[in-house]
Amino acid sequence: MTQEQSDWQINTAHASPGRFKKFAGKHAREYASLFANLDKIMGLLAAGQKPGSFQVGFFRSEREGVYRIGQTGVPSAKESRLYVYPDEQNRIMYVLNIGTKEGQAEDINEAHRTARSLKPTIQ
Amino acid sequence: MKTTNFGSAAEAAALLADDPSMAAKVQQQIAHNALVTALLTMRIGKGLTQEMVAQSMGCDPSKVSRLESGNDRQLKWLDILAYAKALRVDMSVTFDDSGLPAAERIKQCVFRIDDDLKKLAALAQKVGGDDQITREIDRFYKQVLFNFLVRFKQNSEKLSDVIRISAQPPQACLPEPSGPHHPTLAESAPTETTRC
Numbered sequence: 192m193t194q195e196q197s198d199w200q201i202n203t204a205h206a207s208p209g210r211f212k213k214f215a216g217k218h219a220r221e222y223a224s225l226f227a228n229l230d231k232i233m234g235l236l237a238a239g240q241k242p243g244s245f246q247v248g249f250f251r252s253e254r255e256g257v258y259r260i261g262q263t264g265v266p267s268a269k270e271s272r273l274y275v276y277p278d279e280q281n282r283i284m285y286v287l288n289i290g291t292k293e294g295q296a297e298d299i300n301e302a303h304r305t306a307r308s309l310k311p312t313i314q
Numbered sequence: 315m316k317t318t319n320f321g322s323a324a325e326a327a328a329l330l331a332d333d334p335s336m337a338a339k340v341q342q343q344i345a346h347n348a349l350v351t352a353l354l355t356m357r358i359g360k361g362l363t364q365e366m367v368a369q370s371m372g373c374d375p376s377k378v379s380r381l382e383s384g385n386d387r388q389l390k391w392l393d394i395l396a397y398a399k400a401l402r403v404d405m406s407v408t409f410d411d412s413g414l415p416a417a418e419r420i421k422q423c424v425f426r427i428d429d430d431l432k433k434l435a436a437l438a439q440k441v442g443g444d445d446q447i448t449r450e451i452d453r454f455y456k457q458v459l460f461n462f463l464v465r466f467k468q469n470s471e472k473l474s475d476v477i478r479i480s481a482q483p484p485q486a487c488l489p490e491p492s493g494p495h496h497p498t499l500a501e502s503a504p505t506e507t508t509r510c
Contacts, residue, residue, distance in 0.1 A: 201326045204318035208330055215331035223336065226327035227343035231351050233323060235358055245358045248379040264347065264385035283319075286326060 199236045199282045201229070205305050206286045214289045218269050224262040225273040225289070232260065232275075233284065242277040256310075257287065257302045259295075274302035276309060285309060349386045353394070356401050357382075370400035431458070 215222040228249050235245060243252060249261040253274065260273040270292035276285040287305045290298035320326040324340035344351075357367060364382070368375040371393075381393055398405045410419070434455070438448045 198321060201320040201323060202318055203320065203326050203330055206330055208332060211330035212332045215327075215333060215336060219336075219339065222327065222331065223339040223343045226323045226336075226340045227347060229326075230323035230340070230344050231347070231354065234351065234355060238355065238359065240358055246363055247354065247358070248364075248383045263383040264343075264388065286330070 199233055199284055201233065202283050202285045204285075205309065206288065211289055214271075218271060218291075220265045221262040221268050221271040222289075224265045224268070225260055225271055228260045228263060229273060229275065229284070229286075236277065236282075236284070241279065253299050253302065255303050255306055257299070257306050259299075272298065274298060276302070276306045278309070343385075346385045346387065349389060349394070350382060350384060353397055353401075354382050356403060357397075360401055362401065367397065367400045371396045427458075431455070 211222075232242075232247070232250055235247075236242065242258060249263050251259050251261075253259050256276055258275050258277065260275060262268050262271045272290055272292070272295060273286065274288040274290075276287055277283075278285065285306075287302040288298050317329070320329070322337075324337040324344070327340045328334050328337035357364075364375045364378040368378045371378065373396075377393075378397075381389065381397065395405065434451050438451045441447045
């Protein structure tokens with residue numbers, strides 16, 4: 192019998208709670224949708240899929256191992272993004288940042304900086 | 315120190331929003347996407363791209379993308395059928411009437427199992443007697459029978475326990491009989507059942 196791999200975990204240690212709290216207060220429906228979509232991605236990873244090996248409209252690579260998750264199914268939604276960094280080796284999905292389309296350039300840069308700081312610690 | 319590792323997206327969302335009610339909101343969104351998620355998971359599991367599914371459905375890939383980005387309420391029945399067909403997945407609709415007696419629901423399950431076993435028997439006949447498939451089907455039939463008998467026995471024993479308890483109720487708990495006599499379950503059950 193093959194040994195079962197441990198489940199993927201979501202890590203929020205590198206996310207700014209203040210930023211997430213503010214976003215959730217301002218765009219509650221989009222916030223819930225982003226995390227519901229994160230749940231879908233977690234389901235795919237748990238089923239053995241690798242990040243980047245599958246094509247899903249709301250899950251896009253932003254280079255350097257960072258992915259963005261978009262909101263879906265929310266009428267008249269504010270275009271929103273949840274930035275994550277999947278660590279395949281340790282099966283950890285790091286939640287890095289959240290924001291709207293307007294601020295995405297800076298949000299992505301920030302997510303890249305955090306992901307870079309994570310990489311040396313990931314063995 | 316706050317927990318930073320989560321097994322669920324809803325819990326992570328609630329912690330980051332500093333709002334416990336957010337977990338329920340995320341769970342609700344997840345529940346509203348159950349069918350879309352199932353379709354998406356099947357497509358990816360089968361290694362199909364949106365383009366491949368679109369080609370099979372005879373539509374533009376953007377339609378597949380929209381379908382997968384919507385929620386269950388936005389799904390159209392014919393699109394679900396076409397999507398399932400593109401995945402080569404059979405679909406069946408089961409109306410499970412919870413108001414039906416358990417016996418009726420079990421009967422329906424038995425008929426369905428019977429249909430599936432007949433399909434296997436037909437397949438065995440089609441491929442011939444010496445084929446490995448036939449042997450596998452034969453083995454599977456035995457497994458089905460074994461599994462059925464094990465569960466049937468377990469449930470039958472549970473039923474017998476109930477009947478036995480009814481047959482010998484603690485006398486101290488029984489009220490004095492007054493009025494017309496109503497037979498107990500044990501009295502009305504066949505003798506053979508109460509004996510086992």
